[in-house]
Amino acid sequence: MKQIVVISGKGGTGKTILTASFAALAKNKVMADCDVDAADLHLLLAPDIKERQMFKSGHTAVIDKNICIECGKCRELCRFDAISEDFIVDPVSCEGCAFCSNICPVGAIKMEENTTGEWFVSDTRFGPMVHAKLGIAEENSGKLVSLVRNKARDIAEENGADWVIIDGSPGIGCPVIASISGVDCALVVTEPTMSGLHDADRVIQVAKHFKVPVKLVINKYDLNEDMSEQIENYCIEKNVELSGKIGFDENIVKAMVEGKTIIEYSDGKTTNLIKGIWEKLSRVLV
Amino acid sequence: MIISVASGKGGTGKTTVSTSLALSIGKDAQILDCDVEEPNAHIFIKPKIEKKESVSIPVPKIDESKCVFCGKCQEACVYNVIAVIPATSERSGKTLTFQELCHGCGACSYLCPVGAIKEVPRETGIIEMGYAGDLEFIHGRLNIGEAMAPPLIREVKKKIDKNKTVIIDAPPGTSCPVITSIQGSDYCLLVTEPTPFGLNDLVLAVEVLKEMNVPFGVVINRADLGDSKTEEYCEKENIPILMRVPFNKEIAQSYSKGIPIIEGMPEYKRSFEELLKKIKEEMKK
Structure with a gap:
């Protein structure tokens, strides 16, 4: 082949x-x-779609406002300027590196998996x-x-x-x-x-x-x-x-x-x- | 004012549209070619390059004399850049890095408990800057074999002069390089052709711009080829068509030689001035 x-x-x-x-x-x-x-x-x-699957790839940081103490460490260390002054993550800028979630002193940041597409197997x-x-x-x-x-x-x-x-x-x-x-x-x-x-x-x-x-x-x-x-x-x-x-x-x-x-x-x-x-x-x- | 062309x-x-639009403004305008994988604007603008800058991302370099092979860096790196082979009774440990996978987040060096990781720059592309007459020109060129365009695009965009009318030539498609290029624009022109392929991809681009909340209008190129479905779609969706350029051998020929439309066919200068006027009117809405 x-x-x-x-x-x-x-x-x-x-x-x-x-x-x-x-x-x-x-x-x-x-x-x-x-x-x-x-x-x-x-x-x-x-194509006549026979099989359809979700494509999951990469992660985005999500800050839990109830836990966040607004210490600013994540904002200081994020190289992608993905965290706003009021501690909201911009999903477009977030590279999913998880640095913020690793260093958050109170564990307020979770990494959520992205569903980024779909793929298909078809007949033509x-x-x-x-x-x-x-x-x-x-x-x-x-x-x-x-x-x-x-x-x-x-x-x-x-x-x-x-x-x-x-x-x-x-x-x-x-x-x-x-x-x-x-x-x-x-x-x-x-x-x-x-x-x-x-x-x-x-x-x-x-x-x-x-x-x-x-x-x-x-x-x-x-x-x-x-x-x-x-x-x-x-x-x-x-x-x-x-x-x-x-x-x-x-x-x-x-x-x-x-x-x-x-x-x-x-x-x-x-x-x-x-x-x-x-x-x-x-x-x-x- | 930042106008991107996508x-x-x-x-x-x-x-074709971005270069002629920028040239028609001339003084007080800036053109940024953000299609760093395949930049073409320079072919038409023919700028005199006055300055070059290397763009790099910081990647880890391990000092094995300090490394204790604890594996913290490997654990922290979501891009699988680092592989730590722990020491055994027979051999010493080893830490391997695959630098081309690195996004430069800095987690590994920060989290290393013994300070064994230093960050060193790895070049991914260059930025070239210059002028063509009064028009300021900036573009990025991704190095051959590099996979990631967005970090270079972000660096190109740091050259934006907010006091000027900024025209951004974006890459094709709908994924991250396009988003990175368009982000922060006041208006976006979507250039399409009235064919099934053109319409299919226009609909995808429209979805992207709606998601990004950037106002946009359409330019139909080779407007007399294909079918009428693109016009019908724009009408139904209430998308303004700001310009139509006919299919014309003369335009195709001057494009092929790297001559901007407004130089090859000066009668188009007015059309592009009109286009800018229409964009400004649209932005007021």
Whole structure:
């Protein structure tokens, strides 16, 4: 079983479109949506939820006003400025470190476990899918990503699946690190803009830092062909394989509006290009 | 006045809006790029960087000659940074630290009964500051391989000059880096595109802002693509749409080259001045 993750550095370059296309093309696979704080894959795969679990992670300090003697020790020691002058904890600033609860001389501070999201195992027309929803304004998305990935891998092993296809999140921080660690290939989708190249370069450095094999696709390459060429030169210079170039295609948005992958929506050029990318990718990885 | 520019979905045009808005104000404005994982505003603003600062968090360093391997630090650390291996008759004890997991709370060094833990700085990113003409520019860059953006974002935000109009370019999504960036803003612009993905993520971002109690309005980018559901949603929810930017190859091209809209297409300068005016009117409500 091989795991492939689609990431981008910069948001909005086409990760989910490509992941959903691979879901339509690959045989015998499990999908994992690891963009847990703004998940979109479900809009194209229409999952039918079979199993639903709460995700608990991290703690928040709560001060019992009946016990608190307002000595101020917690306020003095908290490095995250999470305790107000009237001894109320701001849950957004609280890092859950429990320092305050450890040092409170009267034991007035308890640490309460946070429910920070939900995760799901679903059926889709392309096979099983594991996905999640991070609670509003919650943290620890990296841990939720790891949980989604582990569950997807378990299902793939049980079913004897050949692929785990993972939709990643933008950026280079904790959810991205959690979604790329230990995969067989990280496919970076970028666009021919200065921002696209800048951000792809940073996420490629992260992939290399964690020793994850990385390849690159240029989406909407024809929006600026000079910039596309610069990205191709970058690939040669940095020894990153260019898996393909996809042109701007209005059908992608039209397919999205109908809740379909581009593969199902049209037999056109884009579909053939993505098929070519997948065939090449899967041949090398198997 | 602090205005943050955010979006649930990435790539909808946050940086396009924040940079042109900041440039249209110019003097007495400050732009802070809080998307420290993937900062892009500098590509458009092209500031002359005058100052750099290293940002670090304090992490434990154990003096094993003082350590008595009591395990208090391991017990206190909720991030599993410290592992204490007690001494046995065959070998001496050992205390291991996994510094990249440390949030810098300071509990271990404070609670160590023998003063064996010293805190040392570990760099997680840098802040760069400068000017483009009259516009003050500040951004943070998270170091490669670092997981935690919020501590760096908090340091970037300490550079806010309250006497100026502050524009914050926030990261995409709805989790902690976004909250940390937006917190304390007087107003938030949510940039979206009228597609199913754009709308799905806009709804999530709206929930975040309601929870945070920050007033907000929407900018619809590539307004003529996709469908009409985003407009319908905003109308139903009574969310003001403050600006619509059409899909236009010229805009896309100047974006791709790192040229701000108001420089590539000067007729937009007025649109962004209008936008600021509308934000001020909204804030009075």
